[in-house]
Amino acid sequence: MPDGEIKVLDVRGEICPYPMLITNDELDKKQPGVLALDVLTDHAPALSTIPPQALKRGYEVEIDEVRAGEWLVHLTKS
């Protein structure tokens, strides 16, 4: 886990497949790669679509519900 602020990618309001597409785009656009990213979503199906994509890119995934119907998906490079 790097020091300092972890960037929050806010994809609230987006429905499938956009939360995952935008997350993938964020993870893929920077080289050598993002060390950690928090994705904020209010679309429950994204909780099962983002993790497999992140795992494929070598990230660990943890999910927290921050309030009713809103989740933070923590992605950290393992």
Add this chain to the structure above:
Amino acid sequence: MLNSLETEVSPKSPNPLIPVSGQTLAGFGVAAAGLGAAYLIGREDAETGAIWLLALAFGFTLQRARFCFAAAFRDLFLFGSAQNMKGVLVGMAVSTLGFAAIMYWLVSKPGSGSLPHEAHILPVGISVVVAGLVFGVGMVIAGGCVSGTLYRMAEGYVTSWVTMFGILVGLAGISLTWNWWWDHLIINEPKIWLPATGGLGYSGAVALTLVALVGIYVLLTWWEARSGIYSPSISRKVTGIPGFTDRLSHSLSSVFKNGWPVAIGGAVLGFIAVVMYTIHMPLGVTGELLFLSQQALGVLGVNDIVMKGLADMGGCTGLISDGFINHNFAVTIGLMPGALMGALFAGEFRIRYPRVIRRYFQAAGGGVLMGYAAGLGIGCTLGAFFSAIPSLSVAGWVFGLSLAGGAFFGTKILKRLG
């Protein structure tokens, strides 16, 4: 290509699991209203009441499993993920066994020329292929199929209401143009029912269907492996051995709070479909929506719409029943309080607006395509696919393959749109 939509939110905010008692209370309210409505409807007609109850369970299951036919097809091509499609396959396998038993009870000699009443055995031909392709494109662009749109309307997605408007417009379009399709194509297209084909009988048809479903399951597993996709369950932090109340709350959470594994959702949907068929008919929502869109056309002054051959067609749109509160109404409208209940108990209900205006146009456009195609195909992903393959109908397979083709083109368009 894609716009990154970033706003700074304090990442250090605490993450407690806030109990949303307001939503839970509202959930009990909706449950009470749903059951009360079942009682009132059932007093008029017991069958309609029973179908309303099943529709509540149906909507609840769709919401809890986040069951999405659009994702099932789309994610195969977009990400190489078959998670949702595997759930669909499980559901159809369950329904196939149940439907076969019911159809055997209705028509014990499949070669006799009669088809089982209400089974979704539809014409096979170009019309189904066109319907599947167009529907597939529409659902991917709109981000949900017809049943998905219905339950997301209940969850508070504003775009889903726009999609529904598009679906009704599309259904009005097919109402006005159906007879062209009928005269040129559908009138000559055969209804092919596997048990009555090539001496297969029930056992042969069921065996063939199950072997095909298992075969596709294996094929999809290979597809996922090839794409490097793996969907593990996200582990939760464990602290010590749980006591009685913890265990109880864990059980409640796994039903009402956490999303269900999609395969469980599929199996439950398959089971609900079988029970619904024992009462009257397989699952389908297109008939009611077609009825509503024609009511709207009537208000606009377009009356006396005659869609040739449709009344004898079977499937979703065949049944024209009397009155407003009938079986089609119960299954279609009833799923919405069921889904709302699921969302409220999970504390997931919220009014969600899209953050990009373009999504409204996608929702409406995709909806129009789906509505038109659901009319042409005599059913949506539910009626002409999920209920048709277990009806041992060849049209279900043709529609399914065409949906996959449409979803493939849909993902291409989606990538262009960004």
